[in-house]
Amino acid sequence: MSRRWLAVPCVLFPMIALAQDAFAPATAAVEQGDYKAITSVLVSQDGKVVYEHYFDEGGAEARRNTRSATKTVAGILAGLAIADGKIAGKDARIFDLLPPARRARMQNPDPRKDAITVEDVLTMSSLVECDDENQFSRGNEERMYLVEDWVQFWADLPVQGFPAWMPKPKDSPHGRSFRYCTAGVTTLGEAVQTAVGEPLQDYAQRRLFAPLGIEKPEWQFTPLGLAQAGGGLGLRTRDLWKIGQVYLDGGRAGGKQVVPAAWVQASLSAQATAREEADYGYLWWLMKVPVGGEVRTYPAMAGSGGNTVFLLPDKRAVVVITTTNYNERQPHLLTFKLFTEKLLPALK
Structure with missing residues (x-):
């Protein structure tokens, strides 16, 4: 499959070229099927995309089924409704x-x-x-x-x-x-x-997606017509990055406070223990990741198939991985291995 790098002249941006070289092993491993059906990977650092690659025909404009990563969006909307006094x-x-x-x-x-x-x-x-x-x-x-x-x-x-x-x-x-x-x-x-008095999808667009520059999200609906907050929201890979980035930046985007900072902090704090390797915030997983002999906590939006958005505060980075590994055994483990084996080592 042909490589689809960011369309930026590398001669003008040597740092981007260096970043692409660092992630070349990740590209090769995914293309040869080491992690099954990975469809896209995006990595940003300091608010800038340093690696972006699409491994399917959908490309950058495809709306990826985020599955249960949608739940994190529902948690953000609850925080906004509280901030709005609703x-x-x-x-x-x-x-x-x-x-x-x-x-x-x-x-x-x-x-x-x-x-x-x-x-x-x-x-x-x-x-x-x-x-x-x-x-x-x-x-x-x-x-x-x-x-x-x-x-x-x-x-x-x-x-x-x-x-x-x-x-x-x-x-x-x-x-x-x-x-x-x-x-x-x-x-x-x-x-x-x-509580807000308008369809959930309209509130989401007005209060969250439009301020982040997210257009035409594809919602799934219950049989009675309610936007499904529990899963299935279709977003582009860059849309997922924008949601991760606003939380990494304490709720700010474009010079404005899009999500209250206190809600971001509470959402990314341990509120329950989900399992040995993860705590849980407000519809955010708090993954315990071994890094260089120690264990660090990386918040994550996660959905079935291994679709995941990782926040890496220590590296000022966001990592987005989308997949169609729905029928694979332990698809989250495949995503976690790609993240820890190929992507984390490439981030300086």
Whole structure:
């Protein structure tokens, strides 16, 4: 496959030429299939793209299915709605934000469900029984896709039980029991939409995408027409970079504060422990990455297939990797290996 480097005369920009040389091993490894179906890689440092390569026919203008990286966008929109005074704060109760019919029709009513907050959903730690990583869970996302009303699906779930071998929230790190739940973030999307009084996709365009110069995002919608905050948003590789860059820069872009700095800081701080190799912020993964004999925390937007946006504060860098490795075993591991084996060593 032919190489598609940035169309910049390298003779005029020797630093770009040097950067391309440093990433040549990454290009070769991806092209020979070492990491399966990688579709694009972009690396920026100090706010400038130093490497950009497309490995499929879609090229730079293709809208990449970000899968669950969309959830990070939902978390940003929740923060913006709080900043706009449309949501009282992270402790606002989800059912107070949803249309009243949600509570009125709720199955398995429980005061503990009424108490679920925006922060509980942002940290994947609400008390409803929802776990995408457990095929037996009543709230597993594959069950959600079988019904028409995805938000009511979440609202109807029972409260999670904690048998003796499962730590209760009060005994867990950060006082939260992490269980990955797409249905909860889908519900957060409707909560934000109801609070701001406009379709979620319009609010996202006005408050986030337009200020970042992101055009024509391709949303997926639930059967009832709600923009799906839980996954599937189509964005260009450079759009993903812009979202990562604004968070790396503390919420600023184009000389303006696009996302409140305090929300960025809270989002990128450990709010729950997801697994041994990762904590969790507000719909951001906080990956623990071994670098030169030590472990560093790199926040990440992540979606199935291994689609990932890494933030590297210590290197002032953003790394975007898109893939179609949906049917591969451990696709996130393929992305992680590309990141640690080829891309990190190329960054000075």
